[in-house]
Amino acid sequence: MPNYAILPPFILRHIVRAGDAEERRRAQNTLARDRVIRSARMDLMANMQDVVVMTPPPPKGRRGRGLRRTIYVFKPHSRRRLPGQRVRTEGKPPTGDPAVDEAYDGLGIAYRFLREVFGRHSVDDHDLPLAATVHYSSKYSNAFWNGEQMVFGDGDLKLFSRFTGSLEIIGHELTHGIMQYTAQMNYTLQAGAVHESICDVMGILLKQWSLGQTVEASDWLIGAGLLMPGINGAALRSMKAPGTAYDDPLLGADPQPGHMDDFRRMQHDNGGVHINSGIPNRAFYLTAAALGGNAWERAGKVWYNTLCDKRLRPHYGFKRFARLTLRSAAELFGKQSIEASAVREAWAQVGISSLEGG
Amino acid sequence: MRILFRTEGGFAYFPGLSAERRIDADALTDPKRRALRRLIRQARFFDLPERVGVPKRCPPDCHRYFITVIDDEDRVHTIMTAEPVADSRLASLVAYLQALDLDDDD
Numbered sequence: 001m002p003n004y005a006i007l008p009p010f011i012l013r014h015i016v017r018a019g020d021a022e023e024r025r026r027a028q029n030t031l032a033r034d035r036v037i038r039s040a041r042m043d044l045m046a047n048m049q050d051v052v053v054m055t056p057p058p059p060k061g062r063r064g065r066g067l068r069r070t071i072y073v074f075k076p077h078s079r080r081r082l083p084g085q086r087v088r089t090e091g092k093p094p095t096g097d098p099a100v101d102e103a104y105d106g107l108g109i110a111y112r113f114l115r116e117v118f119g120r121h122s123v124d125d126h127d128l129p130l131a132a133t134v135h136y137s138s139k140y141s142n143a144f145w146n147g148e149q150m151v152f153g154d155g156d157l158k159l160f161s162r163f164t165g166s167l168e169i170i171g172h173e174l175t176h177g178i179m180q181y182t183a184q185m186n187y188t189l190q191a192g193a194v195h196e197s198i199c200d201v202m203g204i205l206l207k208q209w210s211l212g213q214t215v216e217a218s219d220w221l222i223g224a225g226l227l228m229p230g231i232n233g234a235a236l237r238s239m240k241a242p243g244t245a246y247d248d249p250l251l252g253a254d255p256q257p258g259h260m261d262d263f264r265r266m267q268h269d270n271g272g273v274h275i276n277s278g279i280p281n282r283a284f285y286l287t288a289a290a291l292g293g294n295a296w297e298r299a300g301k302v303w304y305n306t307l308c309d310k311r312l313r314p315h316y317g318f319k320r321f322a323r324l325t326l327r328s329a330a331e332l333f334g335k336q337s338i339e340a341s342a343v344r345e346a347w348a349q350v351g352i353s354s355l356e357g358g
Numbered sequence: 359m360r361i362l363f364r365t366e367g368g369f370a371y372f373p374g375l376s377a378e379r380r381i382d383a384d385a386l387t388d389p390k391r392r393a394l395r396r397l398i399r400q401a402r403f404f405d406l407p408e409r410v411g412v413p414k415r416c417p418p419d420c421h422r423y424f425i426t427v428i429d430d431e432d433r434v435h436t437i438m439t440a441e442p443v444a445d446s447r448l449a450s451l452v453a454y455l456q457a458l459d460l461d462d463d464d
Contacts, residue, residue, distance in 0.1 A: 016432065024432075025360070032362050032426040032434055080446050137441075138453055142368045144419035144441065151442070159375075169369065176418040187418055195418070223370070236370040252373030274371040 056184050059126035067111045067122075068129040071100050074136045074151075083133045083149055099134040099164045103152060106170035107132060109210050113171075114178075117209060117296050118304050123177035130174075134164055143169055145176035159231055159250060166226050171206030175199040183312050190317030192273035197280035201303050204239060205296045215288045215295050221245065239285045242278030258282040260318070260351030279350050280318060286346035287325075291339060298339050302329045319355075322347040326355045359383040359395065362426040363455045367440075369419045378424075381458060390458070397451040403427055403435060410439040410448060423452055 016027045072084035087100055094101045107130045114120040122128045131149035140153025143163040150173045152163045163169055176199055179185055185195035200222050208218050222245075223236030233246025233254070242256035256278030257263055263279065266272045288299035305328040306312060312324055326343050333339035344355055364378040383391045404427070416422060423443075426436040443449040 028360070028428050028432065028434065032360075032428055032436065076446075076449075080442060080444055080449055082442055137449070139457070142419065142421055142441070144369070144417055144421075146417045146420065146442070163369070172369075173419070179418075187415075199418075248374070250374050252375075255371065255373055268366065268376055269371045270367070272371075274369075 056181050059124035059128065059181065061122055061124050061126035061128035063121055063126045065127040065129075067108060068127070069104055069107045069111075070129065070131045071103050071107075072131065072133040073097075073100065074133050076137065082146060082151065083131055097134075099152065099154065099162055102162070102164035103132040103134050103150070103170070106164065106167050107150075107174075109167065110171055110174050110206055113206050113209050113296075117205075117300065120178075123174060124181040128177075128181075132164075143173050145173045145180075147180065150174065150177075155226070155228075157228060159228055160226055161228055163226065166223050167210060168200075168203035168207040168222050168224075169226070171203035172199040172222065175202040178202070178307070182308055184314050185312075185316070186314045187270055187273060189271035189273075190276065191315050192270050193276040194280055194316065194318065194321045196273045196277035197284070198303065198307055200237065200239060200277065200281050201284050201300070205300045208294070209296050215292055218295070220285055227251075237274075237278070237281070239278075239281040240289075242282055256281075258350060279352075280321065283322065283346045283350045283352070286349050287342050290342035290346065298333070299342070301332060302339065302343060305332060319352055322352050323355045359398075359430055360428045361394070361398075361455065362424075364424045365456075366422040366424065367416065367419065368421050379455070379458075381455070386458075394454065394458075397447075397454050398427055401445070401447045401451045403437070403451070404429070404433060406435070406437050406448070408437055410437055411442075411444050412438055412440045416440055423455075425451070425455065 016024050016031070019027060068090045070086055071088040073087050074084040087097070088095050088104050111122060111130065114122065122130065132152060133149060134152045136151045136153045139156040141156045141160040143150065143152045150170070155161045155163060179195060179198065185191050187195055203222060204218065204220060220240035221235035221238055224234060226236060227233045227246065231246070231251065232248040233251065235245045237256060238245045242258035243254050245254040247253045255264065255275050257276065258278050260279060264272045264275050266275070269275060284299060284303060287302070288295035291298045302325055306321070306324045309324055309328060312321070326340060329337065329340040329343045347353065347355060360383065361381040362378055363381065365375070383394055386394065412422065420441045422438060422440045424436065424438050426434065428434050439448060439452070443452055
């Protein structure tokens with residue numbers, strides 16, 4: 001039996017016409033799979049082309065209005081439109097629905113974190129009201145920012161539990177909103193991995209700040225507790241040790257690299273944005289570990305300052321982002337500071353060096 | 359009838375969940391096969407454009423779905439859609455494909 005995957009399409013089409021039942025079936029499958037791969041490739045290329053020219057939208061909120069949260073429940077039978085039915089607004093008591101109350105509390109903690117640590121007024125820095133929809137779809141195992149609000153699934157309860165149960169995921173999704181109003185980083189290839197990593201950094205800082213955890217006390221896990229009992233894994237990603245978060249027969253093995261030597265070139269996942277983000281994630285961890293104490297006070301400030309830096313361009317990959325973190329550290333703490341030195345050394349440890357100049 | 363189904367994107371990348379799923383309707387139980395055929399018919403799958411509700415720029419972490427159906431008359435059609443899937447009939451098909459415990463095929 002030939003290897004159908006390597007046959008050119010015109011031969012496969014001939015087999016579809018002239019082969020026996022089994023040959024036809026295999027040739028059809030291969031042709032159909034090619035269509036899917038082509039669609040995915042076109043989607044990736046479309047994303048790469050679109051994003052570079054975008055500029056941040058103007059803020060939508062009004063500075064000084066403070067924290068305003070609204071939590072919605074998705075209604076699958078009412079035209080599947082977001083946000084859904086409003087179930088809790090600012091100042092209202094808990095509903096007793098864990099997903100609703102976790103989202104409400106998580107958004108409140110995130111707002112205070114941004115305000116107190118970075119002086120930022122919500123996602124757009126103009127007190128944009130924070131909205132989240134919970135119980136999205138059915139057994140939905142994901143969370144995302146749709147450009148206006150956060151959306152959380154309940155998990156399939158076989159592999160994943162509720163996504164609102166993880167504060168760092170709330171912080172991660174909220175940071176996608178911050179990116180929308182600031183850096184507008186591309187969401188493909190290395191720039192996409194930088195984008196993802198910044199969201200993980202802000203997510204873990206939110207968790208550490210809310211728990212009063214030092215660098216040493218933190219687990220540095222993204223999505224800790226999200227995997228159901230019986231799944232062999234601790235979380236979705238490890239910033240301290242990328243590639244070690246899970247190894248399970250159903251999920252596979254955590255593919256994240258922690259060094260440029262293991263950088264993955266791929267078309268899936270927008271060019272590996274959730275995979276190669278392990279490299280800048282580890283650079284942040286190493287910076288924070290070298291400085292010790294509370295990560296949000298020094299390493300976090302350097303990364304946040306870089307995120308807001310007008311010199312950060314949407315297409316910047318690891319090296320140019322790393323250069324900007326070093327400049328941020330120098331501007332915040334001094335060129336010869338231990339902070340600048342920690343940043344330089346951390347990037348070198350993940351295989352990115354020669355950051356001066358450029 | 360055969361279906362190829364793949365999910366792209368999401369909050370994280372899992373090698374074990376990113377593989378394309380192949381569903382041979384003949385290998386399913388009668389109720390599952392009937393349900394699957396009904397959902398494909400109700401979604402008017404072969405009349406759908408190649409991109410259904412896919413924004414020019416997909417939001418970060420959002421799921422995109424690639425579905426190919428090869429029917430009994432050897433018609434082949436591939437579509438791509440993305441969360442939130444606004445078409446409730448197509449959303450039902452996506453949910454059913456996600457829930458099906460698979461695999462057969464080569």
